[in-house]
Amino acid sequence: MSAISLSGKELAASLRARAKEAADALTAAGTPPRLAVVVATDDGSSLWYVRSIAKAAAKSGIVCDVVDLGADATVAEIRRALETLSADDTVHGVILQTPLPEGASAADLAGTIDPAKDVDGANPASLGRLAARLPAFAPATAEAVVALLDHHEVPLPGRHVVVVGRSTVVGVPAAHLLLARDATVSVCHSRTADLPGMTRRADVLVVAAGRAGLVTAGHVAPGTVVVDVGTNPAGDGGLVGDVAPEVSEVAGALTPVPGGVGPVTTALLLGHTVAAAAHLTQR
Amino acid sequence: MSAISLSGKELAASLRARAKEAADALTAAGTPPRLAVVVATDDGSSLWYVRSIAKAAAKSGIVCDVVDLGADATVAEIRRALETLSADDTVHGVILQTPLPEGASAADLAGTIDPAKDVDGANPASLGRLAARLPAFAPATAEAVVALLDHHEVPLPGRHVVVVGRSTVVGVPAAHLLLARDATVSVCHSRTADLPGMTRRADVLVVAAGRAGLVTAGHVAPGTVVVDVGTNPAGDGGLVGDVAPEVSEVAGALTPVPGGVGPVTTALLLGHTVAAAAHLTQR
Incomplete structure (x- = not known):
């Protein structure tokens, strides 16, 4: 007997539709939701994943900036990029894509991401809030x-x-x-x-x-x-x-x-980004 | 057959001795290590535990201030006490004792404790760093x-x-x-x-x-x-x-x-406090 297939496609489609509706409303109100993905790798499957996020974002009415620092980026350059994006009022979600160059710690660097924009829950502060059952974006x-x-x-x-x-x-x-x-x-x-x-x-x-x-x-x-x-x-x-x-x-x-x-993950990232945008424009 | 008893007394004594040595050195150098315990309860076993920490601290050459806000303390009062202690340069360790008055979230309030002074690892940021295997005080x-x-x-x-x-x-x-x-x-x-x-x-x-x-x-x-x-x-x-x-x-x-x-827990708290004092006086 063959196992029931637990497809993510239907759920992902409904999550994306909900994200698009919220994104369109934010754009109409003058705040197009914007996601930034910081990349410092030339790993093929990682770059494939980033492209798939960017495509899905575009389809859902979310601007997606891929900030490619190159595979030889230094820790200081990555940190600076995350700080700049965290401080940029037009950016609502920040993702640090892995893998990172040797010697760079994803958890340590992600501590630089403003928790309000940490849509992939990579900042250890987000993980701690999750563990303590306080509101936070989950990975x-x-x-x-x-x-x-x-x-x-x-x-x-x-x-x-x-x-x-x-x-x-x-x-x-x-x-x-x-x-x-x-x-x-x-x-x-x-x-x-x-x-x-x-x-x-x-x-x-x-x-x-x-x-x-x-x-x-x-x-x-x-x-x-x-x-x-x-x-x-x-x-x-x-x-x-x-x-x-x-x-x-x-x-x-x-x-x-x-x-x-996979598709549910991408759809949730988009949902987190519009939720972050809605929250950030309200404060 | 009876189980082997895994006593904590020997380990606690050696941890306390090590803490006392470090505390005495800090005091001789002009920085007596100081621990503050914020209390907002009249629960008997909690108060008993706080007294046992204060006694153990005194024996190890660590100043221990019990900041008793009373069982009717408000969330705002507790938060203010934690902020004040976090900002006080003469205080090196801050503990928020539980239970707390109804409506107060320990994890939420502990987010106010400076992670450098969070000697009982109660700030969700410390928990997140622990989960991400970054340096932090563990509970x-x-x-x-x-x-x-x-x-x-x-x-x-x-x-x-x-x-x-x-x-x-x-x-x-x-x-x-x-x-x-x-x-x-x-x-x-x-x-x-x-x-x-x-x-x-x-x-x-x-x-x-x-x-x-x-x-x-x-x-x-x-x-x-x-x-x-x-x-x-x-x-x-x-x-x-x-x-x-x-x-x-x-x-x-x-x-x-x-x-x-129990005794190992108390001894580790004292060890964390002298470690925090040593670190804070160096920075």
Whole structure:
């Protein structure tokens, strides 16, 4: 039997439509919402992702500036760019794209982003507010995981969610959002002694390890809901997830890659940007 | 067979001795380290804890001011006190004691504490930096859990640590510190569907639920290392933990209450205060 496909396309479309409506109203009122993406890499899949954000923003009536500092940008140059954009009243959302040049810490640099414009929840202050359950922008990918589960009416309270991956951008904030939704949350990672033993105990399995095909059929108990956050470059120029295709024979439901978490993430970034613009123009 | 007792007294004594040495050096150099504890409660066990901090500080050569605003203090009064202390150059550590009057959010108010003086890691910005593995003061109780395990040479990398309790002051930051030490971490709470089923799978069980006797022998697999963070008022005026006494018949090792996590927590607070004083006088 094949798992139910938990597509993100329908949810993403409705989120984008809602963002467009809000963006058009802001533009009509004289404040076109503007998103800035700071890039300091020549990594192909990262640049592909930035282009997809820029295209989606344009379609939703959001101006998107890609500030490309080049792969040889210094930490000081990146910091200065983030400071300038944080201080610029015409900019409402600021994203620092990874990877960064060697020696640059994304979390440290993102501490420079004004929390009111931190639409991808990258500033550690945003992460702390999220952990303390205070209002903050969540990292869009982490929020997309929960939004997609909600959209497909997967219950969370009291259920055991196993997150594979402990990154500051996905695994850890997803764990916070899932705890806030009353799930019991386990976080596994590369040092976990018995990964299949942990993941087989999940009601819901969230895989955000960044390793193609890491999770195989042997990791998944029959009927498990599996969310694949991975976006790894495939040989054919496309994307593959962290979950091997064979898992669909065992899982109860599975998010596709592409077309699952990805489009929801982009749509949430746009939503955060118009929310930031609305908030910033009011203050 | 009875569990090995993982006392915190020896570790606390050595941490206090180290703090006293640093405090005396600072005082000799003209900067007596000073800790301020803001209190807005008449809760007995909270006031008992504040007195124990003040006494321990005095013994370690640290000045401790208890700023008692009374149980009817307003949010604005508490905020003003924290702002004043954050701006006061003679104060190096600021703690906001809980519980707070109804309507006051500890996490929100603690956002007012200068992170450089946030010796109990209560500011959400400190929690976020901890989660992002940037330098920050950790909440002393959470740090005490890991310090006590280290002191008793309980290995953490790759092992499954189950944390019961998801508070911003203990459960969540303990989970971050344990993840940073390469443990696989599960967080359970009042909404967990099958608590004994989760806790029986732990190599190390950390209980920080704030409910006397919550964890019984049926929750613990033979040989488990159990850390009891609970400090609940007992009928006789003493303290009891979250772990029932019978657990010592099953566990491999168990921290006593009192005399386990508690004294290490206080000693770490003093250590943070002298570290903050040393750092603040250098800048």
